[in-house]
Amino acid sequence: MFLGLERKRTRQGESSRGKKKKKTSEIISTSELPENDGILWMSSLEAKLKNARETGEKKPTAEKLEQLRQEKINHFRNKHKINVQGTDLPEPIATFEQLQKEYKIHPKIMQNIESAGFQVPTPIQMQAIPVMLHGRELLASAPTGSGKTLAFSIPILTHLKQPMNKGFRALIISPTRELAGQTHRELVKLSEGTGFRIHMIHKAAEAAKKFGPKSSQKFDVLVTTPNRLIYLLKQDPPAIDLTRVEWLVVDESDKLFEDGKSGFRDQLASIFLACTSHIIKRAMFSATFAHDVEQWCKLNLDNVILVSVGARNSAAETVEQELLFVGSETGKLLAMRELVKKGFTPPVLVFVQSIERAKELFHELIYEGINVDVIHADKTQQQRDNIVHSFRAGKIWVLLCTALLARGIDFKGVNMVINYDFPTSAVEYIHRIGRTGRAGHTGKALTFFTEDDKPLLRSVASVIQRAGCPVPEYIKHFRKLQSKQKKKFIKKPLEREHIRTMPQYFLEKGKSKKKIIQKNTKEKKKAKASKENAQLQTAPES
Known part of the structure; x- marks a missing residue:
């Protein structure tokens, strides 16, 4: 059939060269679409088709139109480094205005987006928002500081439509209180003027009275950590009802899916079982793509779509990364003091591997004449909130912390991250350095390493190299760790000497x-x- 059509076209070309020229120009005008148009939607293609009818030109076939549309979408995704896996993929958006035209987003939400200074969606927002607005389940990964919170907040509020006295209809789980607080603040700002009641569990005992069976059910969205929610679910009768939850979002999903002391896998399983609505949809967001999370999503989520931005498990390109060999534990303290002596631009975040080491380093640096403080799980929630507030306000120049705080907290304008203790994995490294270079700003990450850290060097060096930063040649030839060895280092980090200068x-x-x-x-x-x-x-x- 195709051969017959080809012969027919050849005969027509021989009889009329003018017509052939006309046809060629028509094809060029259809395919050469202006770059700034973003994505070519079906509506604009139909308009082109109408024009073609009016001018008497031969219209492109439906297959040709579909092919052009798909090419345009693929070009757009490649341009913004958006990788998508799944079936019946919703088209990405190029501007926030499209949300109002295509999805009828609440005008007040659109106004709040504009007031917050968001002009163009980030790559993760371009694809994740349409996926969730189509009611599809999602696993999304994008570099830290790339606007993941907004990517799930807009679809949730749009899906809920308006406040109702039916109890919680959306649930957002975060690994830390600090990250939950940050998400809560952003949701409150975004929903301003819409009437939605956004809640956060501060004290579990108070929440039991507030959200229990006898309450008025006048709430819509809950943001919380797993432990507080589990406490409420274990009461007899349960002090919170999750049977009407329509959207369940897990933020920093790879951390929550970890096994062991710092993971929340068991609690997450209990929360999933408590959300019994037949219309529930789930979305997982993180800065890294953990293999076990991906496998779980493919097995348990309905027709899931996987979205990632940039290379998988890569650091943000806005961060200048450097490895510094310090020899021993004493060398770290000397390097730290040298840095203070030379001068630095605050605020600076310093990561250590344990609470004890954070306390020890604090006692060493407090005499250096810099505004330094320490944050860890041994401090009360009020103390932690005060420290975070002081750091954001610029009263604290250097903040010492453990790895869990690296998860998702948006400290505005952190200029430098110092990995005093080497991270136990490449994933932890990405989360740590993700505290700087956020929202398009530049930052610096300095990582100390000793002789003892050599087994872990290769995986972190690969992340640094992928981001285009220099790595010493000899490190590239180090042996890669096997997965069993990697898990061993994550569960049982290196034992290090105490941080002290006094004999x-x-x-x-x-x-x-x-x-x-x-x-x-x-x-x-x-x-x-x-x-x-x-x-x-x-x-x-x-």
């Missing part, structure tokens, strides 16, 4: 002196108390 002899001497003083004070208090008792007993006799 052990003086420390022991100081400790023993402190014990003697405490013992003497105790004895004095005891003697004073017994003397007072004796006086009380003799008083009535006189």
Whole structure:
């Protein structure tokens, strides 16, 4: 059939060269579409078809139109480094205005997007928003600071349409209180003027009364950490009802899916079982693409779409990355002091591998004449909130923290991240350095490494190299770790020497002196108390 058509076209070309020229120009005008048009939608193609009819030109076939449309979409995705897997893929958006035209987004939400200064969607927003607006389940991965929160907030509020007194209809799970608080703030800003009630669990006991079975059910969206929610679900009867949840979003999904102490896999399973609505949709967001999360989504989510931006598990290109060999633990402290001596531009985040080491480094740096503080899980929630607030306000120049804080917190304008202790995996490294170079700004990441860190070097060096930053040649030839070894390092990080400059002899001497003083004070208090008792007993006799 195609051969017959080809012969027919040849005969027509021979009889009329003019017509052939006309046809060629028509094909060029259809395919050479202006770059700034974003995506060529069907509506604009139909308009072109109408024009063709009016001018008497031969119209392109439906197959040709579909082919052109698909080419345009693929070109757009490639341009913005958007990778998509799945069937019946919704088309990406090029501007926020398209949301109002194509999806009838609430005018107040559109106004709030504009007021917040968001002019053009980021690549993850271009694809993730349409996917969720089509009611499709999603696993999305994009570099830190690329606007993932807005990517799920807009579809959730659009899907809910208006406030209802039916209880929670959307649930967002975050691994840390700080990240949950940040998501809550952004949702409140975005929903301003729409009437939606966005809640966050601060104290589980208070929440039990507020959201329990006897409550008025006047709430719409809940943002929380897994532990607080599990506490409420385990009450008898459950102190919270999740049976009407229509959208469940898991933020930093790779962290929540980890096994072991810092993971939340079991709690997440309980939360999933509590969300029993037959119309529930789920979306997973993270800065890294964990293989086990991907496999779980493919098995458990309905017709899931996978969206990733840029190379998988890569760091943001806005961050200048550097590896620095310091020899030993003492070398780290010397390098840190040298950095302070040379001068730096605050704010700076410094990551260490444990709470004990964070405390030790704090005691070493507090005498360096810089505004330094430390944040970790041993501090109360109020203390943590105050520290985060002071750091954001510029009162703290250097903030020492552990790895969990690396998850998703948007510290505005962090100029530098220092990995004092080497990260246990490439994924952890990406999350740590993702605190700088956010929302298009530039930043710097400096990573100290010692002889003991050599087994872990290769995977982190690969991330640095992929981002176009220099890596010493000898590191490229190090052996790659096997998956069993990688898991071992994640579960049991390296044992490191204590961070201190004072010799052990003086420390022991100081400790023993402190014990003697405490013992003497105790004895004095005891003697004073017994003397007072004796006086009380003799008083009535006189």
